[in-house]
Amino acid sequence: MSQKEYERLVKKGRDFMRHLPNIVLDDWQSDQELKKPQPPLCKASVSKEIYPLKRNFQDIEIKDDLTSILIKRKSHRVYSEEKISSNQLSYLLWAIQGVKDIRGDNYATLRTVPSAGARHPFETYLIINDVTGLKPGLYHYLPLEHSLAFLDEIRDIPETINEAVCGQTWAKKSNVLFIFTCIAYRAEWRYGYLAHKPALIDLGHVGENLYLAATALDLGTCGIATYDDYFINDLLKIDPKEEIVVYLHTLGTVKKEDQDKEQAFYAFLKEQQ
Numbered sequence: 001m002s003q004k005e006y007e008r009l010v011k012k013g014r015d016f017m018r019h020l021p022n023i024v025l026d027d028w029q030s031d032q033e034l035k036k037p038q039p040p041l042c043k044a045s046v047s048k049e050i051y052p053l054k055r056n057f058q059d060i061e062i063k064d065d066l067t068s069i070l071i072k073r074k075s076h077r078v079y080s081e082e083k084i085s086s087n088q089l090s091y092l093l094w095a096i097q098g099v100k101d102i103r104g105d106n107y108a109t110l111r112t113v114p115s116a117g118a119r120h121p122f123e124t125y126l127i128i129n130d131v132t133g134l135k136p137g138l139y140h141y142l143p144l145e146h147s148l149a150f151l152d153e154i155r156d157i158p159e160t161i162n163e164a165v166c167g168q169t170w171a172k173k174s175n176v177l178f179i180f181t182c183i184a185y186r187a188e189w190r191y192g193y194l195a196h197k198p199a200l201i202d203l204g205h206v207g208e209n210l211y212l213a214a215t216a217l218d219l220g221t222c223g224i225a226t227y228d229d230y231f232i233n234d235l236l237k238i239d240p241k242e243e244i245v246v247y248l249h250t251l252g253t254v255k256k257e258d259q260d261k262e263q264a265f266y267a268f269l270k271e272q273q
């Protein structure tokens with residue numbers, strides 16, 4: 001890449017971060033203002049094989065208070081390959097995308113995370129490797145029903161996870177890989193060309209809730225921005241023009257004894273000293 005091309009791309013990235021023009025001063029009108037039909041609040045299931053999740057979390061034991069959870073929160077990349085229960089997974093899904101209420105006449109969902117204009121433009125897919133009570137494979141979370149729709153079997157799950165995360169081999173031991181997509185028009189209907197930056201800000205809340213909820217359950221997670229869009233698009237069978245893969249998270253069981261192995265991921269820091 002030439003220096004000029006590099007500088008052009010850096011400027012494009014910075015402009016994306018910078019520009020949030022005042023919508024009121026603009027002569028552009030959103031599809032919402034033009035009274036175009038509102039897109040669905042959530043993507044409908046493409047599968048009839050539905051697994052309802054428990055909404056009652058009384059048997060989820062959380063020993064730590066919020067301050068301790070915030071202190072404990074870290075990225076985990078060493079997993080001990082024990083079982084995770086479907087109720088723990090249910091709790092995590094509720095913590096990151098759970099619907100608490102509907103605003104107006106199906107105008108918006110109110111969830112456990114905030115979202116600009118309550119658009120909540122994300123869909124959550126899971127590659128389930130090892131969760132008690134759920135067969136391994138590809139699933140789609142249905143937030144309104146708090147259910148999982150089974151989409152497909154996957155022949156070699158660890159290798160599929162490895163390919164999805166561009167060869168970050170430690171991820172192969174995840175119990176679950178979370179894949180977040182953005183249905184862009186759900187946010188564009190209200191915010192048009194201004195929709196994309198707020199949507200990515202929204203996504204940070206989803207990731208942090210997953211970090212905090214996983215920590216509360218003594219499980220480990222790691223946000224993943226290095227992934228293979230093309231591979232995941234094919235796996236999910238989504239239309240990449242409309243639905244964009246935006247973030248991934250691993251999830252696994254962790255042991256205190258593995259803390260040294262976790263530190264090995266940062267060995268390069270010692271080499272720098």
Ligand SMILES: Cc1cc2nc3c(=O)[nH]c(=O)nc-3n(C[C@H](O)[C@H](O)[C@H](O)COP(=O)(O)O)c2cc1C
Nearest residue numbers: 073074075076077168207222223224225226227247
């Ligand atoms: C948006 C985002 C993307 C990330 N992508 C990766 C990744 O692809 N691979 C990885 O090993 N860690 C990834 N991480 C984890 C960061 O490296 C980690 O959060 C950072 O080193 C700070 O460590 P801590 O989370 O333990 O505080 C990502 C974190 C975030 C928030």
